[in-house]
Amino acid sequence: PGTRTTTGGIANNWKLYWCDNTCANPPLQNDIHWQLLSGTLPCGAGCTVPAGQEGNVKWIKWEVGSANSYIWDRFENFAAPIANLTVVTNSNASGTITNSVTVKANNVCQTGCSASRVISSDNKPLFEFAYQQSTNSSCAGGPGGSGSIVVQSGATYCALSSIANQNGSHGDANDVYYTMRLPDRDYLDPLYDPSSDANVAPSEKFALCLRNGPLTNVCPDANGVLQTNPSWLQPESYNCALAPGSICTVTWHIPKIYAKYKYPPIEPYAYVFWIQVKTKPGLADQQKICLTHCTLYSLTTTPANGNNNLPFGTTNEVTISASVDLAFTHNVDQSLLSCGAGNSVTYSITYQHNTSTGGVDNLYVLDRLPEITGVTPPLRLIYASQNNANAPNTNVYFLTSVSRKGL
Numbered sequence: 001p002g003t004r005t006t007t008g009g010i011a012n013n014w015k016l017y018w019c020d021n022t023c024a025n026p027p028l029q030n031d032i033h034w035q036l037l038s039g040t041l042p043c044g045a046g047c048t049v050p051a052g053q054e055g056n057v058k059w060i061k062w063e064v065g066s067a068n069s070y071i072w073d074r075f076e077n078f079a080a081p082i083a084n085l086t087v088v089t090n091s092n093a094s095g096t097i098t099n100s101v102t103v104k105a106n107n108v109c110q111t112g113c114s115a116s117r118v119i120s121s122d123n124k125p126l127f128e129f130a131y132q133q134s135t136n137s138s139c140a141g142g143p144g145g146s147g148s149i150v151v152q153s154g155a156t157y158c159a160l161s162s163i164a165n166q167n168g169s170h171g172d173a174n175d176v177y178y179t180m181r182l183p184d185r186d187y188l189d190p191l192y193d194p195s196s197d198a199n200v201a202p203s204e205k206f207a208l209c210l211r212n213g214p215l216t217n218v219c220p221d222a223n224g225v226l227q228t229n230p231s232w233l234q235p236e237s238y239n240c241a242l243a244p245g246s247i248c249t250v251t252w253h254i255p256k257i258y259a260k261y262k263y264p265p266i267e268p269y270a271y272v273f274w275i276q277v278k279t280k281p282g283l284a285d286q287q288k289i290c291l292t293h294c295t296l297y298s299l300t301t302t303p304a305n306g307n308n309n310l311p312f313g314t315t316n317e318v319t320i321s322a323s324v325d326l327a328f329t330h331n332v333d334q335s336l337l338s339c340g341a342g343n344s345v346t347y348s349i350t351y352q353h354n355t356s357t358g359g360v361d362n363l364y365v366l367d368r369l370p371e372i373t374g375v376t377p378p379l380r381l382i383y384a385s386q387n388n389a390n391a392p393n394t395n396v397y398f399l400t401s402v403s404r405k406g407l
Contacts, residue, residue, distance in 0.1 A: 017061040018049050026112070027059050029104050034061060060085055088263040089170075094122045123171030124306040125259060127163045129296045131180075131314035134158040139274040140203045142215060145316070153322040154189070154281035161296060164210075164270035166260035173301040174222065176254040181297040181311070182277055183318065185246040187289040189278040194250055195238040204276035207233045207252055209268035219268060222255040235275070249297050250275055257301075285322040290314060 017034040019027055027034070037047040049057055089097065100116040103109050132145025139158040151157045161180050165173050182188070193199040209219035217229045232253055240248035252273060260269035279289070295311040333346040 015063045016047055017063065018057050019059040019061070020053070020056040021058055023059055026100070026102055026114075027061075029061075089121050095120070097121050121170065122306075123303055124169075125165045125171050125173035125257070125301055125303070126167070126169040126306040127165055127173075127299060128167060129161070129163055129312045131159075131161040131294060131296055131312065132316050133290070133294075133314075133318055134160060137276075138204060139206070139276045142206075142208060142272070142274055148316045148319070150319045150321050151279060153279055153283040153285075153287075153320050156276055156278045157318065158204075158274060159277050159294065160272060160274045162270060162272040163257070163296070163299065164260070165257045166269055168306070169259040169261065169269075170306075171303065172259050172262075173257040173305060174255065175300075175302040176257055177251060177298070177300045178254065178271075178273070179249050179251040179297040179299070180273055180275070181293065181295045182240070182248040182250065182275070183279075183289040183293050185241065185248055186244055187280055187283065187287075187293075188248060189280050190242065192240075192278045193242070194235070194240055194248075194275060200276055202234060205235055205250070205274065207254070207271050207273045209257075210270040210272070211267040215272060219254075219271075220256050220258075224256065224266075247293075279318075279320065283320045283322055285320065287320040287322070288317055289320060290316070290318040294318070 016037040018037055019031065019033050019035065022033040023031050035049075037049060087099065096118050097120075098116055098118050100114060102112040102114045104112050130145070132147060133149045134143040134146050134157065135149045135151070136143040136158045137156045139160070143158055143160070145160055149157060159180070159182060163176075163178060182194075191199070194205060208215040208217055210216075211218065217233060218226050219230060219233070221227050221230065232255060234252075235250045236253040237251045238249070240246070240250070252271075254271055257271060258266045258269050283289070292313065295313045297311050299305060299307060299310060329348075329350045331348045331350075333348075
């Protein structure tokens with residue numbers, strides 16, 4: 001056998017032609033309406049039709065060699081000439097599309113050897129999602145995600161998520177309603193109200209679109225016209241009731257998100273969303289507040305998107321770190337107590353949080369009652385229930401030499 005020849009080795013022998021509806025159906029090999037594509041083969045930099053004719057291309061012809069200058073023989077060349085053509089459907093295409101190819105040569109397939117393939121097409125957008133958290137206490141400036149995070153009980157952190165109309169998408173998404181779910185109300189500060197600009201500033205709840213690399217606040221409206229810092233970068237609605245047991249969601253309304261893989265490419269195909277979250281003071285240490293709660297809650301588009309994995313939950317957890325620092329004081333209203341029915345002393349015990357961030361569960365205080373140890377047996381204070389207005393809860397203790405054991 002001879003040396004293997006590839007299309008790359010014969011690139012300069014190829015000629016590419018195009019034709020519109022003026023060609024016959026199917027066109028003849030020497031149809032007078034064939035027009036040569038401009039560009040340098042093998043079209044690495046693009047082979048083009050005249051400006052304004054891009055949407056009129058119906059047929060493409062590859063022609064290799066001239067005057068029998070290229071002869072392909074399986075036993076000499078091994079690989080047959082191969083041509084690749086990428087076809088971009090109309091953004092509104094929906095149904096079935098038939099593609100056919102015909103091969104002709106001087107001594108075989110003289111009338112044409114043909115094959116066809118039918119594919120289905122729709123115009124459904126298809127999104128990929130991400131939901132993360134940032135250890136930044138502020139969302140201003142659009143911080144990146146940090147995966148799972150640990151925050152102090154009562155502290156703020158930044159939640160962020162993204163949607164991208166990319167892999168597998170067949171069309172642009174219009175009238176996009178995106179709802180992001182935050183931790184449930186039981187884990188949020190009782191006064192946390194994201195709908196209030198006074199409570200959560202606009203710089204702490206916003207979206208940006210991805211255009212030509214960086215994130216930007218210059219994004220297209222429903223007609224594709226770019227707008228600077230448009231209103232839809234702020235959330236449109238909230239469902240975050242203050243009542244315990246409620247869920248907390250935030251919804252943005254984006255007019256247009258293009259499909260990433262379309263021709264010619266137009267951006268943005270993705271948006272990123274940020275919102276500040278304030279946790280509830282007094283949460284227990286190591287409390288998990290996000291898994292099963294923090295989700296991409298819902299996504300509706302026109303036309304309807306092809307996503308069926310909603311709600312989409314984050315795999316990144318928010319864990320509460322709650323320290324407990326209690327201070328106790330023990331006071332007595334007099335330092336000397338003499339025996340007698342009219343004599344009394346008042347002890348008071350107070351405790352408070354100092355720098356604690358967590359709640360205290362099942363707290364109980366043990367206080368050893370005083371006793372006079374300079375006599376035998378020791379004189380002790382014992383409890384008696386009497387009607388004494390000066391004693392809390394009418395509980396009165398008095399000195400006695402009687403043992404308290406068993407009382």
